[in-house]
Amino acid sequence: MNDELMIGGHAFSSRFILGSGKFDLDLIRAAVEHAGAQIVTLALRRVNSFSGNILEHIPSGVTLLPNTSGARNAEEAVKIARLAREAGCGEFIKIEVIHDSKYLLPDNYETAKACEMLAKDGFIPMPYMYPDLYAARDMVNAGAAAIMPLAAPIGSNQGLSTKQFIRILIEEIDLPVIVDAGIGKPSQACEAMEMGAAAIMANTAIATAGNIVEMAKAFRHAIIAGRTAYLAGTGRVLDRASASSPLTGFIQD
């Protein structure tokens, strides 16, 4: 069965996007390989280091997805995206516009603006956003290649706390909906995939695991399991047991 993830005209067989921010550089390669990830995100502000260049640690053939972390508004996101392109990171750009140092929640309004500016500039924008239907539609209209709603605040390990809203995006948005941020365990990744998410992006959950390689593998399997279940069509689930003594059983004619 040919089940490819299409983003901006590019096809991927893996549905796991690995974040690199919290990794020890020496472990990134192993994590990428065992996770089976074909896309790795990285912050330009980290690439932008004189030494210990993160790019040297990412296996060739992997698509880089630089992000604009550090941007507080649309204009700053555009500046960072251009720096990333100059640094040789390609056309994919994950838009992160954050104006809150406490919860690091994305600013949907500025993100939609950045999306439009970057799409016009030839980028393939993938906005990280708070799962709001209207904002997602704006981003689609602005030229987004995928929508990346958060499952929970970064670092919260709360799993799919925005589940119902992500479900609405999956139903209403025709682009890939990639669940990003807050996924703490493989079971949560699996749950999002069963629901129809196109892919999962994770970083902290793997980078801080006791055994990084084993956790990378666990995520890989969980994502495949969830995707397979989604494609198979999950069985009927009833909210409550069906009553054995119907309330209307007294009716005779």
Added chain:
Amino acid sequence: MEQIDHMQYLPDMEILEDSELGAQVVRAMQNYDPQRYTAVDVKRALAADYLTQDDFGALLSPAAEPFLEAMARRAAIETQKHFGNSVLLFTPLYISNYCENHCIYCGFNCKNRIRRAKLDEDGIRREMEAIAKTGMEEVLILTGESRKMSDVRYIGRACEIAHEYFKNVGIEVYPMNTDEYAYLHACGADYVTVFQETYDSDRYAELHLAGHKRIFPYRLNAQERAVRGGMRGVAFAALLGLSDFRKDAFAVGTHAYLIQRNYPHAEISFSCPRLRPIINNDKINPKDVHERQLLQVMCAYRIFMPFAGLTISTRERAGFRDHVIGMCATKISAGVSTGIGSHTEEASEGVGDSQFEISDSRSLDEVIAAIKSRGLQPVLNDYVYI
């Protein structure tokens, strides 16, 4: 000598008429009574997912001392969640030690007969080049507090030169007005550190006898002016031991909390200096802040504001520093020398004397090795100037 009123702004000092923030911090500290908390309050604070200011007060109280291990464990979880394995590195660079203030505990104070020096542009460049060669990518520029000997233009020029050699430039200089912070931001600086020393204005007046620094509220509002001037981040600290360290730490946390609340984009960080031996220090009697209390304060900051940066001072010994990274600290200095010109002058003490003695003189490579040996990841830069 007659002393000026420490609560009265001097003519050139900008007053933030529209802000009550500084006054709120002082009021909160005055209402904070560390003695009123019990073990029950501490347990409740440790069990809370999100801490209130009152929970923070409980963690700083004497009642929390027996819970230090539990606090450390909670702090480590929060640090891991928000920062992963990353540990940031930086080095401070002192470019001038001229000072017009008379702070009785400080090695730079204007009455101390130390060797004064100020680096010229070439000197600054030489020092920065020497530091950059070690691989360091973040520098914190420091001066003694003299507007005459190190004016805003001079500091601005240092920031511009630093911008050529480093990815990330911070400043720890005298407090200034919003437009001056904006100027330094345009010169390449993005982070401002100001130590309030103590938030107890009476004690502050006893310790700061003369100079611009004597004006308590002007210093107190420095971070707010810096953020308004466009700086990305601000750092907060009290010099623990000058006054009741628990109340001061409570004020530091409250100050940071209110800045974040009012300027949600501002990046917040804490420093945790405590008194170290320097010239004339024996004349005052530092309140006891042992490592146990220092760690309590650091863990309380971390648990109260888990997203904030926390820098561990070179004043502390290597063994302490190595254990708190990854637990509560997220940033550590390396290759530190607090003299003027001491990174390039043949005599390692440089041409101007140090502000204080450091306890950890390890080079960048040595600190990187120590970080790695703890299973953590040294990060030289996580920032882009835009």
